[in-house]
Amino acid sequence: MSEFIQHTINGLSLGSIYALVALGYTMVFGVLQLINFAHGDLFMMGAFIGFYFIRLIHFFFGHDSSSLSSPSGVLFSMTVIVVSMLGTALLGMVMERLAYRPLRKSPRINLLITAIGVSLFLEYGGQLLFGASPEFFPTILSKQAIALPGGVILDSTQVLIFSTAVVLMLLLHFLVFKTQFGRSMRAISHSLEHASLIGINVNKVIMITFMISSALAGAAGVMYSISYPKIDPLMGLLPGLKAFVAAVLGGIGNIKGALLGATLLGLAETYVAGYISSSYRDALAFLVLIVVLLLRPSGILGSKKIEKV
Amino acid sequence: MKFIPFSLFLLMIFSLLSFSCTKKSADTIVIGNYGSLTGSEATFGLSTRDGIQLAIDEFNSAGGLNGKKLELKVYDNQGKPEEARLSVEKLINVDKVVALLGEVASTRSLAAAPVAQQYKVPMITPSSTNPEVTKKGNFIFRTCFIDPFQGQVMAKFAVNSLKLKRGAILRDNKSDYSMGLADYFTKTLTELGGTVIADEKYASGDSDFKAQLTSLREKHPDFIFIPGYYTEVGLIARQARELGISSMLLGGDGWDSPKLIEIGGTALDGSYFSNHYTAEDKRPEVQEFITKFKNKYNVAPDGLAAAGYDAAQILLAAMKRAKSLEGDDLRLAIAATTNHPGVTGMITINSERDAVKSAVVLRVSTAGSATGGGEFKFVESVHP
Numbered sequence: 001m002s003e004f005i006q007h008t009i010n011g012l013s014l015g016s017i018y019a020l021v022a023l024g025y026t027m028v029f030g031v032l033q034l035i036n037f038a039h040g041d042l043f044m045m046g047a048f049i050g051f052y053f054i055r056l057i058h059f060f061f062g063h064d065s066s067s068l069s070s071p072s073g074v075l076f077s078m079t080v081i082v083v084s085m086l087g088t089a090l091l092g093m094v095m096e097r098l099a100y101r102p103l104r105k106s107p108r109i110n111l112l113i114t115a116i117g118v119s120l121f122l123e124y125g126g127q128l129l130f131g132a133s134p135e136f137f138p139t140i141l142s143k144q145a146i147a148l149p150g151g152v153i154l155d156s157t158q159v160l161i162f163s164t165a166v167v168l169m170l171l172l173h174f175l176v177f178k179t180q181f182g183r184s185m186r187a188i189s190h191s192l193e194h195a196s197l198i199g200i201n202v203n204k205v206i207m208i209t210f211m212i213s214s215a216l217a218g219a220a221g222v223m224y225s226i227s228y229p230k231i232d233p234l235m236g237l238l239p240g241l242k243a244f245v246a247a248v249l250g251g252i253g254n255i256k257g258a259l260l261g262a263t264l265l266g267l268a269e270t271y272v273a274g275y276i277s278s279s280y281r282d283a284l285a286f287l288v289l290i291v292v293l294l295l296r297p298s299g300i301l302g303s304k305k306i307e308k309v
Numbered sequence: 310m311k312f313i314p315f316s317l318f319l320l321m322i323f324s325l326l327s328f329s330c331t332k333k334s335a336d337t338i339v340i341g342n343y344g345s346l347t348g349s350e351a352t353f354g355l356s357t358r359d360g361i362q363l364a365i366d367e368f369n370s371a372g373g374l375n376g377k378k379l380e381l382k383v384y385d386n387q388g389k390p391e392e393a394r395l396s397v398e399k400l401i402n403v404d405k406v407v408a409l410l411g412e413v414a415s416t417r418s419l420a421a422a423p424v425a426q427q428y429k430v431p432m433i434t435p436s437s438t439n440p441e442v443t444k445k446g447n448f449i450f451r452t453c454f455i456d457p458f459q460g461q462v463m464a465k466f467a468v469n470s471l472k473l474k475r476g477a478i479l480r481d482n483k484s485d486y487s488m489g490l491a492d493y494f495t496k497t498l499t500e501l502g503g504t505v506i507a508d509e510k511y512a513s514g515d516s517d518f519k520a521q522l523t524s525l526r527e528k529h530p531d532f533i534f535i536p537g538y539y540t541e542v543g544l545i546a547r548q549a550r551e552l553g554i555s556s557m558l559l560g561g562d563g564w565d566s567p568k569l570i571e572i573g574g575t576a577l578d579g580s581y582f583s584n585h586y587t588a589e590d591k592r593p594e595v596q597e598f599i600t601k602f603k604n605k606y607n608v609a610p611d612g613l614a615a616a617g618y619d620a621a622q623i624l625l626a627a628m629k630r631a632k633s634l635e636g637d638d639l640r641l642a643i644a645a646t647t648n649h650p651g652v653t654g655m656i657t658i659n660s661e662r663d664a665v666k667s668a669v670v671l672r673v674s675t676a677g678s679a680t681g682g683g684e685f686k687f688v689e690s691v692h693p
Contacts, residue, residue: 002527003523003524003526003527006523006526006552007520007523010519010520010523014517131347132347132348132387133347133348133349133351134348134349134540136543136568136571136572139574143550143551145551145553147553151526151553153551153552153553155551155552157551228516228517228544229516229544229547229572230349230516230540230544230572235516269520270519270520271520272520273517273520273521274520274521274523274524275524277510278509278510278511278512278515278518278520278521279482279510279512281520
């Protein structure tokens with residue numbers, strides 16, 4: 001039983017990282033019907049921005065500045081997450097402005113191919129810039145194990161990841177459903193032309209949507225690196241792909257669906273690796289995608305809408 | 310008008326090409342090295358290259374081969390077997406190397422060995438321990454011990470020295486080295502009365518091992534044997550400790566990298582692994598090598614640098630003895646290597662083209678350093 005609970009905890013913490021990335025896919029898809037393949041690479045950029053920020057702090061203030069003792073460790077981790085969110089938001093903005101906006105009126109396939117191009121640009125540009133060998137994310141959060149009954153262990157990283165993810169998702173929910181901006185965003189996702197006719201500044205809303213989704217990917221990148229400290233320019237590939245599967249699983253374009261899909265995927269992957277074999281963990285994600293697409297082409301929570309691609 | 314300069318240009322290119330070719334074959338002899346200079350096993354390739362380069366520089370400053378200088382040509386394979394194969398094809402066909410040195414990882418040596426065999430270019434692997442490597446043909450040699458021996462060393466160490474019998478294994482199913490070593494370890498452990506109570510797998514490149522470790526935790530093993538490479542081992546050790554696993558961690562020569570402690574930190578403190586050499590060895594060959602290496606590169610050599618140095622020295626000695634540098638003559642000269650006093654021990658090439666020599670067991674010690682420093686301490690030496 002305790003093994004099962006431990007797998008569940010591990011799966012939830014993985015799932016919440018996927019969720020942050022999946023939300024980005026879903027939001028961008030919602031407003032532009034674009035699958036932003038470069039999203040996984042923003043996740044990678046987030047990790048690297050965090051990495052270099054920590055290096056910078058260590059360089060100027062010494063290793064003690066990020067003292068691992070609990071309160072300042074948490075505070076410092078939060079700072080790193082925020083810095084990286086700002087960095088990736090900026091990157092997302094530039095990406096939208098330079099790569100996607102000029103193509104908004106062109107056929108959707110052009111946009112899709114551009115997205116793949118941007119993704120390759122970030123991956124191999126990253127190899128040029130950061131080097132092809134993996135770097136190791138410094139320990140910025142003291143690992144404190146919280147022992148639960150039955151030998152189950154919840155470590156401080158998992159608590160941080162899970163709570164940060166929940167806070168970010170609540171903020172996002174508030175933004176999308178309770179604010180004027182969210183209203184505009186939802187209007188655009190219904191119809192871009194109509195939204196612009198009623199006076200919504202479409203360019204601005206789309207740009208902000210990109211910034212938010214990129215910031216979420218950046219936060220996920222840092223949180224992933226805190227628990228799995230190996231970072232390299234191609235690290236965004238697989239988590240990005242899996243988050244995409246999660247978004248499709250839940251119903252792409254649907255925010256709650258992305259959450260549900262990511263949690264299910266995180267759990268399923270951990271159970272498969274724990275009880276069957278880790279060789280099948282990646283295969284599972286894609287098996288799930290195929291099965292869902294066969295049974296419910298629009299995802300678990302997706303609305304039935306005929307899409308022409 | 311346009312045509313004439315173009316043909317002149319072509320002529321220039323051709324003359325340059327032929328000139329450079331003749332020049333090369335006239336006064337330099339090229340030796341090829343392929344390795345993982347980037348990627349998850351980057352320190353393997355870099356250390357090996359540095360060790361080889363040191364040996365070649367010494368050889369050149371001592372006069373070279375009958376007045377001819379040697380040149381080392383190195384290609385990066387990014388840690389990918391298919392790239393290793395390509396590098397070797399390029400080294401043989403484009404750079405016209407007389408012999409090949411490499412790889413560290415058995416998977417990549419196995420990918421490249423058939424090419425070397427096909428073109429009849431002798432290849433010496435400094436540190437691929439999987440027994441299959443030298444079975445690829447009579448042009449493939451190795452100057453290190455093989456995994457049946459290494460697995461035996463660690464299994465005996467666990468049972469006899471540590472008195473631990475209930476072991477779990479966490480192996481990399483994408484690596485021939487890891488799969489082989491895990492099997493040989495299991496074999497000796499069962500022969501000695503120990504049991505393998507769990508055998509889990511991961512794939513190189515993974516960063517999340519918590520699911521496998523959680524399954525292992527439930528079985529409370531005395532120790533976990535991780536025959537992997539340093540990047541994954543460091544991550545596994547960290548995650549094991551995060552999950553509250555206090556079992557002893559054991560491993561093989563794939564752990565040997567300065568990066569191991571940087572990644573794993575204090576999680577690895579007190580773990581043991583088998584290796585080719587220890588810096589604490591007082592033999593003059595070893596201490597001289599360490600001084601020379603430090604003078605040239607300003608860092609202490611790891612085991613793979615020492616293995617690279619030894620492999621290069623054996624090749625160079627064979628080139629001196631050989632009747633000619635043709636594949637067959639050179640092959641026979643390498644095969645005749647006996648009692649070469651290498652940094653990693655006395656090396657004699659046997660009829661299987663493998664070296665038989667002793668292994669050392671090292672302990673990872675991060676005691677007294679909170680900032681991630683640490684060292685590998687010599688524990689014991691095991692003779693075959």
